[in-house]
Amino acid sequence: MRKLTLWLPLALFAFFAGLAAYMLTQEKDQFVESTMIGQPLPEFALQPAFDGLPGASKADFTGKPKLLNIWASWCLPCIAEAPQLEALQKQGVEIIGIAIRDKPEDVAGFLAKYGNPYTRVGSDKISEVQLGIGSSGVPETFVIDAKGVIRYQHIGDVGADDVPVLLAELEKAQ
Amino acid sequence: MIAEIGLAALWLAAALAVLQLVSGAASLRAVPGEANPLAIYTRPAAVVQAFLAVLAFLLLLRAFAVTDLSLKLVATNSHSMKPFIYKLTGTWGNHEGSMLLWVGVLAASGGLLAAFEKRLPERTMSATLAVQGFVALGFYAFLLLSSNPFERLPVPAVEGNGLNPLLQDIGLAIHPPTLYAGYVGLSVAFSLAMGALMTSEVNPAFARVMRPWVLGAWVLLTLGITAGSYWAYYELGWGGWWFWDPVENASLMPWLAATALMHSVSVLAARDALRTWTIMLGVLAFSMSMLGTFLVRSGVLTSVHAFAVDPERGAFILGLLGLYIGGAFTIFALRAGAVAEGKRFAVTSREGALVFNNVMLSAILAIVLLGTLYPLLTEAFDVRVSVGPPYFNPAGAIFAIPMLLVMAVGPLLRWKSDKPTRIQFELLLIAALVIGVIALVSFFGQFPLLPLLGLGLAAALAVAAVLPLRGRKLVRVPLSTWGMVVAHFGIAVSLFGMACEGAFSQERLAAVSPGGTEQISDFAVTLEAVTPIAGPNWTAMEARLAVRQNGGEPVILTPQARSFWSPPQSTSESALLTKWNGQLYAVIGNQAEDGRWQIRIWWKPFVTFIWYGGLLIGLGGILAIAGRVRVDLKRRSATARGTQRRADVEALGAAAPQPAE
Numbered sequence: 001m002r003k004l005t006l007w008l009p010l011a012l013f014a015f016f017a018g019l020a021a022y023m024l025t026q027e028k029d030q031f032v033e034s035t036m037i038g039q040p041l042p043e044f045a046l047q048p049a050f051d052g053l054p055g056a057s058k059a060d061f062t063g064k065p066k067l068l069n070i071w072a073s074w075c076l077p078c079i080a081e082a083p084q085l086e087a088l089q090k091q092g093v094e095i096i097g098i099a100i101r102d103k104p105e106d107v108a109g110f111l112a113k114y115g116n117p118y119t120r121v122g123s124d125k126i127s128e129v130q131l132g133i134g135s136s137g138v139p140e141t142f143v144i145d146a147k148g149v150i151r152y153q154h155i156g157d158v159g160a161d162d163v164p165v166l167l168a169e170l171e172k173a174q
Numbered sequence: 175m176i177a178e179i180g181l182a183a184l185w186l187a188a189a190l191a192v193l194q195l196v197s198g199a200a201s202l203r204a205v206p207g208e209a210n211p212l213a214i215y216t217r218p219a220a221v222v223q224a225f226l227a228v229l230a231f232l233l234l235l236r237a238f239a240v241t242d243l244s245l246k247l248v249a250t251n252s253h254s255m256k257p258f259i260y261k262l263t264g265t266w267g268n269h270e271g272s273m274l275l276w277v278g279v280l281a282a283s284g285g286l287l288a289a290f291e292k293r294l295p296e297r298t299m300s301a302t303l304a305v306q307g308f309v310a311l312g313f314y315a316f317l318l319l320s321s322n323p324f325e326r327l328p329v330p331a332v333e334g335n336g337l338n339p340l341l342q343d344i345g346l347a348i349h350p351p352t353l354y355a356g357y358v359g360l361s362v363a364f365s366l367a368m369g370a371l372m373t374s375e376v377n378p379a380f381a382r383v384m385r386p387w388v389l390g391a392w393v394l395l396t397l398g399i400t401a402g403s404y405w406a407y408y409e410l411g412w413g414g415w416w417f418w419d420p421v422e423n424a425s426l427m428p429w430l431a432a433t434a435l436m437h438s439v440s441v442l443a444a445r446d447a448l449r450t451w452t453i454m455l456g457v458l459a460f461s462m463s464m465l466g467t468f469l470v471r472s473g474v475l476t477s478v479h480a481f482a483v484d485p486e487r488g489a490f491i492l493g494l495l496g497l498y499i500g501g502a503f504t505i506f507a508l509r510a511g512a513v514a515e516g517k518r519f520a521v522t523s524r525e526g527a528l529v530f531n532n533v534m535l536s537a538i539l540a541i542v543l544l545g546t547l548y549p550l551l552t553e554a555f556d557v558r559v560s561v562g563p564p565y566f567n568p569a570g571a572i573f574a575i576p577m578l579l580v581m582a583v584g585p586l587l588r589w590k591s592d593k594p595t596r597i598q599f600e601l602l603l604i605a606a607l608v609i610g611v612i613a614l615v616s617f618f619g620q621f622p623l624l625p626l627l628g629l630g631l632a633a634a635l636a637v638a639a640v641l642p643l644r645g646r647k648l649v650r651v652p653l654s655t656w657g658m659v660v661a662h663f664g665i666a667v668s669l670f671g672m673a674c675e676g677a678f679s680q681e682r683l684a685a686v687s688p689g690g691t692e693q694i695s696d697f698a699v700t701l702e703a704v705t706p707i708a709g710p711n712w713t714a715m716e717a718r719l720a721v722r723q724n725g726g727e728p729v730i731l732t733p734q735a736r737s738f739w740s741p742p743q744s745t746s747e748s749a750l751l752t753k754w755n756g757q758l759y760a761v762i763g764n765q766a767e768d769g770r771w772q773i774r775i776w777w778k779p780f781v782t783f784i785w786y787g788g789l790l791i792g793l794g795g796i797l798a799i800a801g802r803v804r805v806d807l808k809r810r811s812a813t814a815r816g817t818q819r820r821a822d823v824e825a826l827g828a829a830a831p832q833p834a835e
Contacts, residue, residue, distance in 0.1 A: 003511060006506065006507040006510050006511060007507045009454065009457070009458070009503045009506065009507075010500065010503035010504055010506070010507055013461070013499055013500060013503055014500065016547065017492065017495065017496050017500065019547075019550060019551060019554060020468070020492055020550065021489075021492060022554060023550055023553065023554060024488050024489050024492065074332075074333045076249065076250065076331055126713060126737065127737055131744070
């Protein structure tokens with residue numbers, strides 16, 4: 001009897017370890033989805049983030065589905081996603097950027113160095129629009145349809161695998 | 175270059191851990207009476223390894239201090255505009271850095287053990303150090319293979335990403351390192367337990383060696399949990415002090431196990447009883463710290479503590495957990511049967527009370543463990559549940575209440591066997607206090623059951639805690655007894671704070687326009703203005719609240735809603751007005767469309783006693799350590815003098831002419 005009790009801790013531990021190992025192999029969604037999906041963009045009109053391009057407002061999201069890219073010159077993953085944004089732009093996607101808490105000279109420097117995929121870049125000095133559309137980090141990319149409704153949210157940098165996904169979502173938003 | 179030296183130091187330390195493991199294990203297989211030639215390497219390997227691991231940590235600290243943006247870790251977690259103190263604390267505010275801190279402390283305590291502990295038989299010591307090296311090796315592998323803190327970026331970053339603003343707080347400077355040091359102290363207890371088990375040396379001498387490590391770890395865990403609870407209280411802005419969050423539970427479980435272990439190791443040291451149980455708790459306490467690390471780092475559970483989680487790292491830690499804890503429990507199952515049964519004792523004795531409370535502590539531990547892991551279990555069947563206070567509070571209380579009652583009585587009992595009639599006056603006093611206070615409080619109003627019981631128990635416990643001093647000359651009471659008295663009194667103080675917070679807290683949530691006044695308890699709170707202000711790396715809306723108590727002089731409180739920009743995140747900075755009998759807690763929320771501001775105010779009577787109690791408990795532990803170490807040092811110098819005298823006598827005896835028969 002005493003012999004058996006001594007094995008009990010090991011048995012309990014083995015059960016836990018098995019369960020934990022199983023759970024680790026399961027996919028898990030860690031991201032905070034915006035509750036704004038399916039909702040229209042809030043009203044906003046942002047000043048240009050630098051001298052080269054006009055600023056951004058809600059009124060710009062008409063005509064066809066467009067991408068809204070939340071980024072900043074101080075953000076490292078934004079450098080990583082720059083080539084993918086360029087690729088999207090080459091395929092005819094219109095990308096409107098919102099630079100978060102940025103300075104005009106830094107924005108200009110970043111775009112000169114890593115390429116400029118945007119048609120407009122608004123400057124969001126106090127993360128007002130960012131919080132308004134339910135974005136919790138930089139970078140994030142939203143698909144906005146022709147009526148100005150948020151259709152899809154991509155959290156984190158846009159990788160090479162995400163380009164077709166975004167294109168498909170833009171197609172769906174037609 | 176500096177970073178490369180750090181990395182090299184880590185690899186060398188890992189190599190030394192292998193040497194420590196191999197030489198320690200080899201000396202276990204030595205022929206009796208003949209020392210293994212490898213055995214001489216074990217202690218030096220531990221000491222040098224400690225030096226190298228600490229060096230690696232200091233070099234990372236330097237990289238953060240000067241914001242070396244060519245390091246990936248610095249670039250992703252720091253920012254040149256951050257205040258200097260938070261640059262330093264940022265070193266351990268991330269996964270890699272905190273793991274490096276962990277191995278640094280682990281190696282340092284291994285080094286201390288190897289350098290200064292001479293009381294154990296050499297075989298047991300070698301086994302202990304081999305286990306310690308084995309544990310360290312796993313963490314070196316983890317750092318070097320999956321979370322290298324010294325990784326360079328191909329191109330140095332222009333600017334860093336910043337540290338999570340919630341962590342830019344002085345609480346972070348002390349809370350995690352304290353807890354880590356506590357966890358690691360338990361690893362030494364674990365190694366000692368395994369060493370003693372493998373060499374069949376589970377006896378009072380071993381318990382005396384283990385006791386300071388357990389006590390030290392326990393003090394650090396106590397203080398770490400106290401600091402963490404206060405940090406969550408004022409930084410998260412939710413007005414609560416304990417949320418039964420998985421990460422909080424992860425720190426509470428080792429504390430519960432360590433509390434049980436500390437008491438059982440004392441019984442082993444004093445009475446040579448509870449041998450197997452002490453070993454079992456030694457393994458359990460360290461398992462709980464490793465389990466905590468796993469839960470926090472793997473992200474299998476959802477928690478308010480949003481650490482950078484990574485299933486791959488989770489798998490690595492789980493592997494380590496399986497290796498160490500699975501291995502330890504296997505050895506336990508195989509060898510514990512061979513540990514001779516300790517001394518027997520009666521049910522009504524101090525040992526009896528301690529065993530009872532050990533069982534209660536283990537039961538609470540099981541409750542917390544079950545509640546923490548339950549969501550993991552149900553998620554395996556695709557049901558998402560959240561286990562919260564409605565489960566933990568009553569389920570924990572079922573075992574905590576009898577435990578607190580026995581805790582009040584236990585220290586009054588004698589070792590081995592005692593008659594309850596001997597202490598009937600004390601028993602009656604305790605019972606009268608519990609019933610009297612509960613009756614008195616219920617007379618004044620309707621309060622929830624648990625806080626009510628808490629108040630009664632707190633009063634009884636506060637008195638019972640000092641009863642062991644009754645009739646004794648206070649200056650002659652040993653320091654370790656003072657430690658027990660202070661710690662038990664601290665439990666009463668803390669319990670009083672929790673019960674008051676639960677029973678008497680008042681809360682007011684109101685939309686106020688500037689100039690408006692809200693009344694809570696006997697405080698009138700006026701919103702004077704809301705102004706935008708800017709800090710080094712944030713902007714905020716700050717409310718100016720004028721607080722008048724009973725129409726007296728106003729005190730200004732300034733709660734803020736802060737927005738950080740790297741990374742972008744908003745936090746709520748609560749403002750506290752501390753009085754001797756409680757705290758006024760104010761938070762500012764959003765602005766409504768009509769221009770009014772949401773203000774949330776709590777009056778929490780005696781809430782501060784929760785943390786005062788925590789500090790007292792920690793102080794009690796420190797007194798106990800001081801007392802034990804003093805006795806040990808005295809004993810050591812007495813032994814040394816005895817040996818010296820014998821040597822002198824022998825020398826004299828050899829030189830002097832033999833007395834004639």
